[in-house]
Amino acid sequence: MGDSRETLGPRAFVTGFPIRHSRSPLIHGYWLKTLGLPGSYRAHEVAPEAFADFIHSLKDGSSGFAGGNVTIPHKELAFRLADKPDALSSELGASNTLWLEDGALHATNTDGRGFIANLDERHPGWDRHGTAVVFGAGGASRAIIQAVRDRGIKEIHVVNRTVERARELADRFGPRVRPHPAGALAEVMKGAGLFINTTSLGMDGEPAPQLDFSPLAADAVVTDIVYVPLKTPILTQAEEQGFSTVDGLGMLLHQAVPGFEKWFGQRPIVDAALRALIIADM
Numbered sequence: 001m002g003d004s005r006e007t008l009g010p011r012a013f014v015t016g017f018p019i020r021h022s023r024s025p026l027i028h029g030y031w032l033k034t035l036g037l038p039g040s041y042r043a044h045e046v047a048p049e050a051f052a053d054f055i056h057s058l059k060d061g062s063s064g065f066a067g068g069n070v071t072i073p074h075k076e077l078a079f080r081l082a083d084k085p086d087a088l089s090s091e092l093g094a095s096n097t098l099w100l101e102d103g104a105l106h107a108t109n110t111d112g113r114g115f116i117a118n119l120d121e122r123h124p125g126w127d128r129h130g131t132a133v134v135f136g137a138g139g140a141s142r143a144i145i146q147a148v149r150d151r152g153i154k155e156i157h158v159v160n161r162t163v164e165r166a167r168e169l170a171d172r173f174g175p176r177v178r179p180h181p182a183g184a185l186a187e188v189m190k191g192a193g194l195f196i197n198t199t200s201l202g203m204d205g206e207p208a209p210q211l212d213f214s215p216l217a218a219d220a221v222v223t224d225i226v227y228v229p230l231k232t233p234i235l236t237q238a239e240e241q242g243f244s245t246v247d248g249l250g251m252l253l254h255q256a257v258p259g260f261e262k263w264f265g266q267r268p269i270v271d272a273a274l275r276a277l278i279i280a281d282m
């Protein structure tokens with residue numbers, strides 16, 4: 001843009017290592033432009049060994065940033081170094097959104113809210129069943145398990161190749177979360193209303209295993225947090241078997257909303273033009 005709106009107003013960042021593939025500058029840049037707000041949002045690469053110094057420069061104001069987003073591999077350290085992490089990020093042990101308020105560095109995690117908002121937008125009523133299956137127990141599954149539990153889903157079956165990782169999540173998130181080895185997939189799918197892929201299987205066109213979704217409830221929803229490609233092999237299989245699907249792009253867009261509102265003072269809208277902008281960039 002290069003106009004005066006960028007040099008006036010709050011400055012925000014997305015940091016990670018590496019950070020060049022982040023789509024967040026496109027999302028926030030779109031909102032700043034369409035809302036006509038002063039401010040800027042930039043990718044700011046910080047190496048792991050420099051991250052603590054970066055946080056100090058945020059806290060003492062010398063960085064000039066009002067706040068920003070944090071992604072891999074800095075989410076855990078961002079949580080630990082923040083002055084005021086909220087309850088959501090404290091339970092996760094990871095934060096993806098930071099902002100300065102009353103001289104303190106606040107932190108939250110918006111991934112779970114993004115996941116829920118995407119389902120609410122694309123498939124209202126997705127939560128009418130009391131049971132969900134989460135496939136995968138890596139870092140990406142945590143905020144989703146927390147959010148699905150907090151939404152009131154009563155049984156959350158976490159199925160993972162390494163069952164120990166699923167057990168750790170059950171310990172962290174409480175008795176509604178039930179850990180299982182990969183072989184239990186068909187059994188736990190019986191009657192479930194939601195299937196969530198949080199594994200990297202099928203990402204970037206990589207092959208995914210053939211899954212049989214037929215044990216799910218007839219009106220179940222299948223969703224994938226992978227969004228490159230938009231229609232993942234798992235979503236394609238689910239559609240071929242007659243199930244409704246929700247792709248993962250909306251989670252990325254909706255998780256950005258709370259941060260934008262904190263730094264720039266207006267709640268932005270996830271609209272079709274924003275979705276089209278990100279798809280065109282893929």
Ligand code: ATR
Nearest residue numbers: 136137138139140141160161162165198199200201
């Ligand atoms: P992220 O933080 O992005 O979730 P991760 O921590 O590496 O990434 O987790 C990736 C998830 O995909 C894990 O659940 C992983 O299973 P393991 O915990 O057993 O490693 C799962 N995954 C990756 N490749 C897989 C494969 N070939 N078969 C089954 N599960 C796989």
